[in-house]
Every structure is written in structure tokens, then in C-alpha cells.
Amino acid sequence: MFAGWDIHEKLSAIGRSSISTMPYVPHWPTVPDWSPMLPLLFWLPLGLLMAIGVAPRVVGALLVLTMTVILLGDQRTYSNHLYFLILLVFLLSFVPSSRRQTAVRSWPVTLLKCQGSVLYGFGALSKVTPMYLTGWMLAGTVDRRWWGWIPEWSESPLIFAGIALLTIVVEAWLAAALWSPRFRRAAVVTGLTLHAGCVLLLRDVKIDLIVFGLSSVSLYPLFFLSPAHEISTPGLRPGRILNTDPAATAI
């Protein structure tokens, strides 16, 4: 719903702009007359159906298709959180979801967890540049209203350079620590702080950072699922499964 709202806002802004289309490459097929209501009309009901487990593969395919059309239709409708959501929905459509089932297949869950690590890992690696490490990017994006109560020295370039380095370390650590039983809980707290910090401290925060934070954090519970032995239930092919309910080990 948030993603649909975000794209609705973007499509409305694109509709008011001087450039009708910004294709990735010349003559790229674009949909010139985007209806800003389209994502809201499609994604909200499809997302709800997906959440309650109604035909996850069909609904997932429809969601992935409609979101990919928006993602690739114009340079301005690309966003990392939309791309991330597409991948999550794609993988989720392989996870059988029903209230009667207390176990899920392990491989889509493992891929979802890997996706989270890929996100944080490359987020950290891509920031290892002289430009980012100087703190210049952060200094330009932090909402100055939050710094009013902090002493003036805190606006020194050295402080922003320190925070820039810290964000890289935190993202790199999250990529690995979520897999470790020892550090998992600390990683969850750190991740929640990181995403909340982005939403609260960055300037011109729109709905996209909220979507990004929610979709990233939504993967955290998966790291707490416990692996279990193979079972065969109607609708579930035999294979390694993950328990979502401790009682299911008795099956």
C-alpha cells in the first residue's frame, strides 16, 4: 500500500513535469499516459490477497509484473525499494502460505534472507568511495532541524565523515550478523535503529524511505525460524522445511 502510494505521488509529479518520458535507452517502450491511480488500484488488493495467502503464485506473478512495468517504464519510477519489493514478492510467491500450514519451504526463505544480506552488503560496499567517506553526501541529506539542539561543533565535516564510516560498518555488519545466533538480536536492534534513523534524520523524507525500512525489516523474523526435518503435507512437496510453529515438529 505504501509502495503504491509512493508511486502514485511520483507519477503525479511526473505528469506535472516538463519531461513526459525519460526512458533508459532511446526508443525504450514506455507507457506515456501513466495513470497515477493504477498502482493503488492494483497493488493494494493484490498485496492483501498475497498477505492472506490466496493463490500466492498467481497473485505474486501479477504483482511482480505490474511492479516491473512501473520500475522499468521510466528512469524516474525506478527506486531501490520497488526493486527490492519485486524480488521479495517474487520469492514469497514460492512460499506456500495458508493458515493451516505451520511449515514453509526452506529454500525461498533462505533466498529471502540472502537477499537481505545482499542489500546490506552491497549498500556498504558501494559507499566505500572518497566522496561518501568525506561525509559530503550525509551533510547534504541530513535534516538540519534535528541539529538545532546539538552544539555547533557537531556540524564539522569530521563528524559527518565519522557518521559516514559508521553507516558503512553498520550495513556491512548487518549483512553478516543477522545470520549469527549470537549477534542476531543485536543486529535486529541495530537494523531497526538504522532504518528509523534514516526516516527521522534525513531531509525531504518521503514515503519511499518508510517503504524501504519496512520491507528490509520484514525479513528479520525469517532469521529466527528454526530448520526442521522433512515432511510431506498436501500442497507441500517433500523437501527441507522450516517450522513456524514449535508444535509442528510433532508432525
Add this chain to the structure above:
Amino acid sequence: MRKTFIFLYLLIQIAVPTILLFFPDRPTRFGWQMFSGSRLPFFSRLFTDGRRVPVSLQEVQLVVGVVRSELDYERYVPPILCKREPFAGAILSEHGPRVRRWPCR
């Protein structure tokens, strides 16, 4: 089949961002390069009488609609900035040490 799918999925998800790390401009799409840089240049108009007037971020936002770090601004924005100011002779775009000039026709 399942193993191939898992292998291909992970290969794509690791290989694509890895290759994109070697591209000179940051951020790029599909590389999880959030907040790693900005490709938004500093635009200014050059008038025929020699004046140089900076283009505000608000005007760029008005032209583009959605300001994002990885947009291909230099391909799309200069012609529109020319159209919006008939007396402009050229548009200058500065991005770090790189300065480019776009003549208005």
C-alpha cells in the same frame, strides 16, 4: 531444476551489483547503491551577453518532476532549460571536475 534456479538467482543477485561497483558513476540502478553518491549536476544558463545564471534545484525539480540521484540529467534536462529561457545561449552542467556545455538552438 530447483538447484539451478537457486544458483542462478544468487549468481545474478551477487554478480550484477559486483559488476556495477566498477562503474565510475554512483549510484547505479540494480546495485543497491543507496546514498552512495549523486549524479545530479549543477546547471547554469549562459546568456549571449556573457551572464551566467545558476539554475535552482526547484527549477530542476519542476522540469524533471522527481529528483533522484541516478537519473540521466545531462541527456534530458538541458534542452528543456533552453526552452524555458529563450535568451539563453547555452547550458552548463558541472559535476565534480567535469564541466559540459550544451548549446541552445
